[in-house]
Amino acid sequence: MILLDPDHIAALTANTAASRAAQEAGKRDPDHVPVVKFFNPVGAATWLVTELLEDGDTLFGLADFGFGCPELGYFSLNEISQIRLPFGLRIERDIGFDGIVPLSKWAETARAAGSIIHAQPLIRSVGREEWPARDGDKPSE
Numbered sequence: 001m002i003l004l005d006p007d008h009i010a011a012l013t014a015n016t017a018a019s020r021a022a023q024e025a026g027k028r029d030p031d032h033v034p035v036v037k038f039f040n041p042v043g044a045a046t047w048l049v050t051e052l053l054e055d056g057d058t059l060f061g062l063a064d065f066g067f068g069c070p071e072l073g074y075f076s077l078n079e080i081s082q083i084r085l086p087f088g089l090r091i092e093r094d095i096g097f098d099g100i101v102p103l104s105k106w107a108e109t110a111r112a113a114g115s116i117i118h119a120q121p122l123i124r125s126v127g128r129e130e131w132p133a134r135d136g137d138k139p140s141e
Helices: 005-025 077-082 103-113 116-130
Strands: 036-039 047-054 060-063 071-076
Touching: 005 047, 047 103, 047 116, 060 077, 060 103, 060 116, 071 077, 103 116
Parallel strands: none
Antiparallel strands: 036 047, 047 060, 060 071
8 A cells, every 4th residue: 555645745745844844934843733643553653743844754743553542753754664463464444534623632542542443433523513623723623
């Protein structure tokens, strides 16, 4: 499976450009809605991605390796794509994923719930209306 299709790349790089523009203007960094979710089909590792840097490899988002402490940070698309799992499986993209809310809400909920996997039903139950994007932010879907 190709982890990022052209639409994902366009949305992720647009988010990166918006974040850089905000930083350069001295404004608050936009709180982007995750564009894509990667997951381990035989384990707990999950990544929610909001940005793709100019190098085409470095991603920003929320990473959760199943240890109960999801963290915001940077990770490598190349490294994720090179992971080999049992039964010939690899890391996959959740084709039905909808980020629904900004990354900060995902991080807050995942930390409280112990994982992105446990946060997902909580976020779905509350939904977009309860956690709107911050002023001036547009969901990046």
